[in-house]
Amino acid sequence: MNWFKQQLANVVGTEEPEYGPSAVQPVTKQAQTTPYSILSRDDLRWKAMEHTNVETETFYFFTDDGMTMSAQIIYSNIGGIRTTCQFNSKIFDHEGAGKHQWCSDPLHNYGFDETQTCFFADNVSMELNESGDSYTIKSARNEDCIISIVVKRTAPGFQVGKDGTSYFGTNPEEPWGSMRHAFWPRCTVTGTMQTPSKTYQMKGRGMYVYALQGMKPHHLACRWNFVNFQTPTYSAILMEYTTPQSYGKTVVSVGGIAKDDALVTAGVCEANHVTSKQETEHDWPEPREILFEWKDNNGGKTNVGEISGTLPQKSDRIEVLAHLPGFVKSFIKGATGLKPHIFQYSSNDQLTLKVKDGEQEVSESGRLFCEATFIS
DSSP states (O other), X not given: OHXXXXXXXXXXXXXXXXXXXXXXXXXXXXXXXXXXXXXXXXXXXXXOOSSSEEEEEEEEEEETTSOEEEEEEEEXXXXXXXXXXXXXXXXXXXXXXXXXXXXXXXXXXXXXXXXXXXXXXXXXXXXXXXXXXXXXXXXXXXXXXXXXXXXXXXXXXXEETTTSEEEESSSTTSOSEEEEEEEEEEEEEEEXXXXXXXXXXXXXXXXXXXXXXXXXXXXXXXXXXXXXXXXXXXXXXXXXXXXXXXXXXXXXXXEEEEETTEEEEEEEEXXXXXXXEOSSTTSOOEEEEEEEEEEOSSSSOSEEEEEEEEOOSOSEEEEGGGGSOHHHHHHHHHHHOOOOEEEEEEEEEEEEEEEEETTEEEEEXXXXXXXXXXXX
């Protein structure tokens, strides 16, 4: 029966057999001996795999005049059959009263430069400079949001462990899937995002995350937490996912804290929804009170950073499948019946980061962008 279920899962993406937690080698085990490694330019190459995977480069922005934005490229391959690319951008509370400017467009004639560090498509480019510390993002794909932005890294980029990657499979020597993350936690941003009604000056703070889900995404994770917190002095980044029951509901939580042009800590983290709100039995449990923790590099036994308190009212609730490329959406929905949702939160100076920075204990309020994702 397990063999049959696995063949069905391989073909159409249904639930996998229960292998247990021993079938995942989380990157947090690497962190026990190598808490983190600093990213080089080569670490930022697109992999463009030829089997099922989803590869993304995502940028989040806080402008000095109080706006929250994002820009993202999604490179997806389904079953080695078809590759699709999508460019997404979002301006939160674009015209007040909670109205967001959301653009999500398929890309055509896409490709990479020889080093696989620069992406190009019709009317879209995302280029890493020679020194590997700056991205230039340009998009005229959608007239509702024309983008010209430069993101400059100020603190070191990092990945947890040796390669930032968790591996999936019953034989660690021959994994059948993987999950990788790499971060630029603290950046400056300049440029513009232009809508038909306004041109936004992008002077402010940014962060960048690279993600590679090296098999069917709903086989890798059933829950996600993402935190981007920026204060005048510090940047705190957290990325956590929980595997499905097939891999024992294993929690993998990574991130780090940067200060100006240095890293305070990077490695193991923890995200807790202390209280949640569930309007009906069919709804996902929307988090209300949270506790986010960044651990030390000596076994993760003590906290280096902490954010606790009540989240602001959600900025948005997103039906994930509505924003995926059509082919990917129909494949996942038809095969699995999943209806994943993302709760998004954005606030200015409502929460505080507590940091143990050397011999000092510092508290600074800052700007939050947070996501809680429920898949299955």
